[in-house]
Amino acid sequence: MSTDFRFCPRCTRELVERHDGERPRLGCSDPACGFVHWQNPTPVVAAIVEHHGNIVLARNRAWTAPFFALITGFLEKNEKPEEAVLREVEEELGLKGRDPTFVGHYTFERMNQLIIAYHVPADGEIVLGEELVEFRSIPPAEARYWPAATGLALRDWLRTRGHEPQEVELPFRRS
Numbered sequence: 001m002s003t004d005f006r007f008c009p010r011c012t013r014e015l016v017e018r019h020d021g022e023r024p025r026l027g028c029s030d031p032a033c034g035f036v037h038w039q040n041p042t043p044v045v046a047a048i049v050e051h052h053g054n055i056v057l058a059r060n061r062a063w064t065a066p067f068f069a070l071i072t073g074f075l076e077k078n079e080k081p082e083e084a085v086l087r088e089v090e091e092e093l094g095l096k097g098r099d100p101t102f103v104g105h106y107t108f109e110r111m112n113q114l115i116i117a118y119h120v121p122a123d124g125e126i127v128l129g130e131e132l133v134e135f136r137s138i139p140p141a142e143a144r145y146w147p148a149a150t151g152l153a154l155r156d157w158l159r160t161r162g163h164e165p166q167e168v169e170l171p172f173r174r175s
Contacts, residue, residue, distance in 0.1 A: 005026060005037050008028040008029075008030070008033060008035045009035070010028065010033055010035045011028060011030055011033045011035070013028055013029045013030045013033065014029045015027065015028060015029065015035075015037060016028075016029045018036070025037065025038065025039070026039075039112060041107070041112050041113050041114040042074065042111075042112060042113050042114070043074070043075050043081070043113070043114050043116060044072055044073065044074055044075070044108070044113045044114065044115050044116070045072065045073055045074075045075060045081050045084045045085040045088060045115075045116050045117075045118065046070045046071065046072045046085070046115050046116070046117040046118070046149075046150045046153055047070055047071040047072070047085045047088060047089050047097065047100075047117075047118055047119075047120045048070055048103065048117065048118065048119045048120065048153065048154055048157050049070075049071055049089055049093065049095065049097070049120050049122050050119065050120065050121045050122065051093075051095060051121075051122050051123075051126070051137065052137070053139070053140075054137040054138055054139055054140070055137070055138050055139075055140055055143050055154070056071070056093060056095075056122075056126065056135055056136070056137055056138075057069060057070065057135065057136050057138060058070075058071060058092065058093070058128070058132045058134070058135040058136075059132065059133050059134050059135070060131055060132060060133070061130075061131055061132065061133045062131075067146075067170070068134075068135070068136050069146070069150055069151070070117070070150040070153065070154060071088055071089055071092045071093060072088065072115070072150060073085075073087070073088035073091070073092070081116045081118070082100045082118070085097070085100050085116075085118045085120055086098075086100060086120065089120050089122055091129050092128070092129040092131060092132055093122070093126050093127070093128065093129070093132075093135070094124060094125065094126060094127030094128070094129070095122035095123065095124045095125075095126060096122060096123050096124050097120040097121070097122040098120075098121055098122070098123070099120075099121060100118040100119070100120045101118060101119045101120075102116075102117075102118055103117040103118055103119055103153050103156055103157045104117055104153055104156055105117070106149040106150070106152050106153055107149065108148065108149035108150075110148075113149070115149040115150055115153065117150065117153035117157075119157055140158055140161055140163055141163055143158055143163070143165050144165050144166045144167065144168045145158070145165050145166075145167055145168070146167070146168055146169075146170050147167055147170070148170060155167075
């Protein structure tokens with residue numbers, strides 16, 4: 001079980017592995033405290049951005065491998081996912097998104113995230129935000145997907161459009 005937490009945030013005693021039900025969880029070593037570290041996933045929105053009939057994929061500045069993916073971002077406090085995905089499209093690509101359509105939700109286990117994916121038609125001129133270094137504009141018929149959270153969202157959306165995309169290998173090791 002992997003976590004960054006070693007001590008209870010309530011009473012500062014050591015966290016220990018518990019077996020409550022199917023999944024092991026970390027909990028306070030003091031039974032009187034009762035703290036359980038649930039490790040709930042973080043909600044993240046993902047946008048399949050459609051711009052001039054093509055899909056826009058982008059490469060994040062932090063990625064070491066030359067990999068292009070969907071536009072993603074965290075929900076902010078009291079923000080609806082539909083609002084968050086439009087905000088991210090504008091922040092990351094400088095585009096005005098409209099009418100987000102829910103595609104599905106996907107787990108991204110490596111980052112403990114729940115991806116909430118939308119198709120977002122967008123207008124304007126692409127101006128990359130500070131997190132991105134480059135983008136690609138790909139006709140849907142030529143798009144390929146990667147076998148992980150946002151890639152599966154892209155695959156599912158492409159299938160609703162009558163395409164059967166090819167899978168590509170991730171340029172990094174999955175865990």
